[in-house]
Amino acid sequence: MIDVLYFAWVRERIGLPKEQVETGAATVAELVEELKAREERYAAAFEDVSALRVAVDQELTDFDAPLAGVREVAFFPPMTGG
Amino acid sequence: MIDVLYFAWVRERIGLPKEQVETGAATVAELVEELKAREERYAAAFEDVSALRVAVDQELTDFDAPLAGVREVAFFPPMTGG
Amino acid sequence: MTVRVQEQAFDLGAEVQAFALGRDDAGAVVNFTGIVRNTPDGDLERMEMEHYPGMTENALKGIEAEAMKRWNLKDCLIIHRYGTLRPGDLIMMVATASPHRGDAFEAAMFLMDYLKSRAPFWKKEYTTDGAEWVAAKDEDEDALTKW
Amino acid sequence: MTVRVQEQAFDLGAEVQAFALGRDDAGAVVNFTGIVRNTPDGDLERMEMEHYPGMTENALKGIEAEAMKRWNLKDCLIIHRYGTLRPGDLIMMVATASPHRGDAFEAAMFLMDYLKSRAPFWKKEYTTDGAEWVAAKDEDEDALTKW
Numbered sequence: 477m478i479d480v481l482y483f484a485w486v487r488e489r490i491g492l493p494k495e496q497v498e499t500g501a502a503t504v505a506e507l508v509e510e511l512k513a514r515e516e517r518y519a520a521a522f523e524d525v526s527a528l529r530v531a532v533d534q535e536l537t538d539f540d541a542p543l544a545g546v547r548e549v550a551f552f553p554p555m556t557g558g
Numbered sequence: 559m560i561d562v563l564y565f566a567w568v569r570e571r572i573g574l575p576k577e578q579v580e581t582g583a584a585t586v587a588e589l590v591e592e593l594k595a596r597e598e599r600y601a602a603a604f605e606d607v608s609a610l611r612v613a614v615d616q617e618l619t620d621f622d623a624p625l626a627g628v629r630e631v632a633f634f635p636p637m638t639g640g
Numbered sequence: 641m642t643v644r645v646q647e648q649a650f651d652l653g654a655e656v657q658a659f660a661l662g663r664d665d666a667g668a669v670v671n672f673t674g675i676v677r678n679t680p681d682g683d684l685e686r687m688e689m690e691h692y693p694g695m696t697e698n699a700l701k702g703i704e705a706e707a708m709k710r711w712n713l714k715d716c717l718i719i720h721r722y723g724t725l726r727p728g729d730l731i732m733m734v735a736t737a738s739p740h741r742g743d744a745f746e747a748a749m750f751l752m753d754y755l756k757s758r759a760p761f762w763k764k765e766y767t768t769d770g771a772e773w774v775a776a777k778d779e780d781e782d783a784l785t786k787w
Numbered sequence: 788m789t790v791r792v793q794e795q796a797f798d799l800g801a802e803v804q805a806f807a808l809g810r811d812d813a814g815a816v817v818n819f820t821g822i823v824r825n826t827p828d829g830d831l832e833r834m835e836m837e838h839y840p841g842m843t844e845n846a847l848k849g850i851e852a853e854a855m856k857r858w859n860l861k862d863c864l865i866i867h868r869y870g871t872l873r874p875g876d877l878i879m880m881v882a883t884a885s886p887h888r889g890d891a892f893e894a895a896m897f898l899m900d901y902l903k904s905r906a907p908f909w910k911k912e913y914t915t916d917g918a919e920w921v922a923a924k925d926e927d928e929d930a931l932t933k934w
Contacts, residue, residue: 651804652800652803652804653800653801653803654800655800656799656800656820657799657800661799661875661877663875664824664874665824665825666822666824667821667823667824668820669820670817670818670819670820671803671817671818672817672818672891672892673807673815674815674888675810675813675814675815676811676814677812677813677814677886678811727811728808728810728811730808739824741819741821741899745819745892745896745899748817748892749892752888
């Protein structure tokens with residue numbers, strides 16, 4: 477079980493901030509494919525992953541990152557703080 | 559008559575902050591030569607003019623600047639504010 | 641080295657004062673303050689700043705640690721708010737203290753550039769026309785290449 | 788656009804606060820504060836800051852006007868003290884406000900670089916070993932070439 481978090485418009489499109497996902501995905505990219513296959517709102521949120529950023533266990537990484545031993549994955553658009 | 563002002567170690571070497579000078583000098587450089595000829599303390603202060611800066615009527619300029627119509631000339635070392 | 645991520649307002653004057661005062665080991669203190677800017681039409685009602693609790697603090701601490709490593713700094717400080725902000729409200733501040741002004745300036749710019757594109761904050765603007773997520777600027781991402 | 792040259796201390800917190808607050812036209816405020824740095828041996832008793840009354844204000848106003856012309860600034864402020872200063876005392880501050888952080892940072896650096904080498908101030912340091920005029924640094928003069 478992995479905690480999957482969504483922020484900003486990703487959260488709005490998917491319609492929830494956080495969920496627990498049972499997955500056998502080896503990488504973030506595989507997890508994204510599983511989520512997209514679920515429902516249209518996931519497919520819409522992940523339509524263009526080049527517009528997204530991902531953090532694994534609260535560290536920024538890329539979509540090739542492995543998921544073995546990971547507790548938390550977060551998807552969000554590019555940051556706009558400051 | 560021109561007001562001649564001295565700041566920082568130039569003031570200390572010459573021993574006064576300000577004086578009125580009757581001069582026929584056409585340029586700052588000529589005024590410096592007149593002052594150096596007066597007394598040893600002036601010669602010491604103006605020994606190396608490359609180590610000095612000059613302002614004419616409160617604007618930074620160089621030693622070639624003309625003195626026609628000028629009211630105030632100031633000599634000082636490079637600035638160290640901030 | 642301090643990071644504070646908070647919903648409530650901060651007292652800029654008191655923070656800058658406390659950061660600079662009694663410091664005789666660092667002649668140069670630089671402070672950057674980010675303020676909610678109104679739209680050109682002046683119709684911004686509010687901004688909601690979302691963040692990623694837990695990750696935010698760690699990302700900011702990492703950015704500070706990197707700045708302390710790259711420049712001769714005696715101290716640095718980041719304060720960043722989340723939640724509801726209105727035009728003119730202070731969003732965030734960074735401060736750096738160094739014996740040399742070049743280091744203090746560069747480190748503050750570095751903190752800002754990294755914070756903009758690497759700290760998990762997202763702005764949504766609410767105007768009389770509706771609500772919109774602020775898009776990241778290419779120039780903000782590009783700014784990182786110079787460090 | 789303000790210049791203040793004064794003998795008495797200034798309240799950094801109140802100045803930065805007043806400069807930044809209620810400003811919804813400029814998202815970025817940068818402040819530089821210069822502080823009397825002690826010697827490595829910690830034996831600095833005081834510093835005397837001499838200046839050229841009349842010329843100082845005009846030089847600083849000229850530097851501010853140049854900054855306002857070169858960058859997109861909504862406001863800028865320079866405060867500089869003269870007279871007796873002790874380790875940890877605030878010597879001076881500049882502040883810039885712009886819609887863009889790059890402009891606010893660059894303009895503040897420009898103000899500092901010009902102020903250092905073009906505003907008529909001279910520092911004399913008094914330590915337990917005696918008194919000495921602070922020498923201008925070549926790097927401060929060289930800093931002007933980049934603008």
